[in-house]
Amino acid sequence: MTRIIAGTARGARLEVPGAGTRPTSDRVRESLFGALESSDALVGAHVLDLYAGSGALGLESLSRGAADVDLVEHGRAAAAIVRRNAAVVAKAGGLPAARVHQSTVRAYLQRATGPFDLVFTDPPYDLDDDAMTADLVALAPLLSPDAVVVIERARRSTPPDLDAAKLELLRDKTYGDTRIWWAGPAEDEGQPAAESQSR
Numbered sequence: 001m002t003r004i005i006a007g008t009a010r011g012a013r014l015e016v017p018g019a020g021t022r023p024t025s026d027r028v029r030e031s032l033f034g035a036l037e038s039s040d041a042l043v044g045a046h047v048l049d050l051y052a053g054s055g056a057l058g059l060e061s062l063s064r065g066a067a068d069v070d071l072v073e074h075g076r077a078a079a080a081i082v083r084r085n086a087a088v089v090a091k092a093g094g095l096p097a098a099r100v101h102q103s104t105v106r107a108y109l110q111r112a113t114g115p116f117d118l119v120f121t122d123p124p125y126d127l128d129d130d131a132m133t134a135d136l137v138a139l140a141p142l143l144s145p146d147a148v149v150v151i152e153r154a155r156r157s158t159p160p161d162l163d164a165a166k167l168e169l170l171r172d173k174t175y176g177d178t179r180i181w182w183a184g185p186a187e188d189e190g191q192p193a194a195e196s197q198s199r
Contacts, residue, residue, distance in 0.1 A: 002056055005030055007063030009093030014085045016054045017078040024057060024122060024152060028175045032150065033060055036118070041148050042066055045117040048142075050105045050135070055082040055098065057120040057150075059089045062098055066118070069098035072108045105135055114142030122152040129158050136165035143185055151181040 002014040005026065024032075036042050043065035049058030052071040062069045071086065073079040079102035090097040101108050105123075119139060123132060132153075139149070149167060151160050155177050162169055162183050170182040 002026070002054060004056075004060055004063045004089060004092070005033065007060070007065065007093065008095060009059070009063035009089045012063070012089050012092040014054050014056055014059065014088070015081045017075070017081050025175075025178070028152075028178055028180070029056065029060060031173075031175065032180065033064065036061075036148070036150075037064065039148070041118055046115065046144075048072070048112075048116040048119045050108075050119065050121040050139075051123045052082050052100075053078060053122065055085045055100070057122065058098055059085060061118065062089060062095055063093050068096065070101060070112075070116075071098050072101045072103055072105055074102065074104045076102065106138060109135070109138040109142065112142055115144040115147070116142055117144045117147050119143070119147065119149045120152070121149065125154045125157070129161070133161040133164050136160060136162070136167065140165040140167065140185070145185060147184055149183045151183065153179055153181075155179045 002016050004010055004012040042061055045066045047058055047061045047066045047069040049071045052058060052073040055071045058069040058071045071082050073082050079100060083100045086098040086100055121135060155174050160181055166186045167183040168186045170184050172181045
């Protein structure tokens, strides 16, 4: 059973899809969110959770003070679980419900407007490097200037091609078989931030 670790919805139980997703372990989530809170990256943030699975990462953000959260999950059964989890967290924390989008990541990014301040991308381990790079390139124009992008992959995966998306590495850390990269817009990007519009 996965639970919300902290915040206004602390202890809320989340369903986890039975197959086809790879939930982030509680230990990794706790460490990750401790670092995000210490970096002041959560409160008031507009959050995007790609390959949402159970929605645990985005919903943990909402519980800890994010302004709003968009959860993207392609699988029909998994998306239904994300919707139920979003409702549970909203009720438990007295929060606005996260928005759930049943869509491929690429299709969602092509129609989204942003800007997003915090993005989680936790794709299936078998997502190939070219697809990962294409996701990041499509995501980059939707980021706020100080955005943080958290990329979770297998420890032995090829590091994401941040240069292709004009992102720079902020930090990385390995937890057992999981490796997490933090990235943000490169300082010399020279592109205007995405204009705030209704998502």
